[in-house]
Ligand SMILES: Cc1ncc(C[n+]2csc(CCOP(=O)(O)OP(=O)(O)O)c2C)c(N)n1
């Protein structure tokens with residue numbers, strides 16, 4: 085969680101410094117959903133992510149060096165420097181991709197789960213998505229088939245109360261989005277998305293259910309983003325009081341306090357983690373800076389199309 089938060093803060097800083105072009109949607113404040121959920125998965129399980137995906141990728145094992153290089157549009161980045169924040173993927177780690185299309189990752193995860201079921205594999209898929217995504221047709225169509233076919237998939241909704249600047253009560257006639265699961269014949273669970281252990285436990289149960297052939301679970305983690313929808317968002321749609329109330333429930337601080345109170349960690353050990361995180365990020369930024377942008381020829385590679393002679397590339 086510390087690595088995710090500091091990665092985001094560093095990326096924001098480096099964007100201001102001019103190293104990173106393009107948009108960033110930071111997940112500062114939402115670290116517990118990413119870490120609690122991915123920790124409950126096995127290495128060969130897969131996730132799909134969103135436009136606010138850096139935390140999901142790091143939690144599933146993504147390498148901050150290749151992520152920072154991708155954000156900086158460098159050739160060694162996860163997409164060869166051509167995709168940026170919204171398209172990072174690492175199939176070897178089961179990261180099927182961030183996604184610029186709201187709800188776009190949901191049918192992808194359901195498709196992966198269908199493949200696992202057809203091949204009789206013990207693997208599962210987890211789709212991360214926001215509160216806004218459950219109002220998209222893609223969610224409903226995918227949830228319907230997943231429920232019907234009892235696919236090994238987890239629908240993980242990070243309900244941060246806003247879709248861009250629109251509060252949840254102006255997007256949907258429901259207070260708890262997990263209720264939507266009932267229409268598709270599987271359980272909907274509501275949890276405190278800022279409590280990493282609650283997220284871990286709920287995801288572990290959902291994963292056991294999926295692996296046992298009992299089908300999907302919808303998990304709704306209530307959480308909040310501290311930054312704007314994107315870096316540069318004037319944030320006129322929410323109050324300072326609301327932000328302060330959620331900061332008082334900060335997932336990282338709460339977990340530190342719990343570790344210290346239980347004696348599971350000493351303050352000195354947590355300080356070492358903080359120091360290692362900074363070193364890792366210094367290295368990631370240096371790695372990105374040392375790498376050149378993709379070569380000109382790369383502009384036409386990895387693109388679906390054909391040239392004047394009909395050659396596919
Ligand atoms: C299909 C589609 N519609 C609209 C957009 C523009 N858009 C990007 S993010 C976003 C809000 C998404 O809200 P939510 O799902 O709650 O995720 P959050 O940003 O809160 O993490 C919108 C409307 C888009 N990228 N794709």
Ligand SMILES: [Mg+2]
Pocket residue numbers: 214215216242243244245246247248
């Ligand atoms: Mg949202």
